[in-house]
Amino acid sequence: MTTREFKLLVNGRAQTVTTSPDRPLVEVLREELNLTGTKVGCMEGQCGACTILLDNEPVLSCLMTVSDVGNRSIRTIEGLADGEHLHPVQEAFLKEQAFQCGQCTPGMILETVALLRKKPRPSDQEIAASLDGHLCRCCGYPRIISAVHRAAQRLESGGVS
Ligand code: FES
Ligand code: FES
DSSP: OOOEEEEEEETTEEEEEEEOTTSBHHHIIIIISOOTTSOOSOSSSSSOTTEEEETTEEEETTSSBGGGOTTOEEEOGGGTSBTTBOOHHHHHHHHTTOOSSOSSHHHHHHHHHHHHHHOSSOOHHHHHHHTTTOOOTTOOHHHHHHHHHHHHHHHHTTOOO
16 A cells, blocks of 8 residues: 655644555544544544544544645644643533543534634524534533533633633
8 A cells, every 4th residue: 555754733743644645534643643532433424523623623534534634733632731721611521521431522622612713602502503513422412512601601701712
């Protein structure tokens, strides 16, 4: 199989990976860069578990190949906290206990970061629409919606984004 070298900007760090151009990005993140916070679910674009941010836009990393990334900047769940300080969205999910097994959580959190950047005070309906592509098999939706509202309040009062 042909391999190529790819230069990726991941969580603010330049990384070089040599791999097949058609390898799914989620696999490269997890297996080459050891960023296992990005979860694998369906590998078919149906569950949202593999969501990452690409130039601040949420994308499904199971549907992208490493060669699709180009020079766009990748942010994964590992890149959200500021040292010991959790990102306000992470903190809100924790405070509201908005997860059980955690499989959907990194994707939900990154989607929420992107949503709140565009809509600082979303309604319940806007939150539900934004998280529509994310399956939570533990059915934590009410707490997840509360966490998004909590994060919105925190960011409005001066948290980082
Ligand atoms: S693993 Fe990507 S959408 Fe399910
Ligand atoms: S917390 Fe288990 S799938 Fe959402």
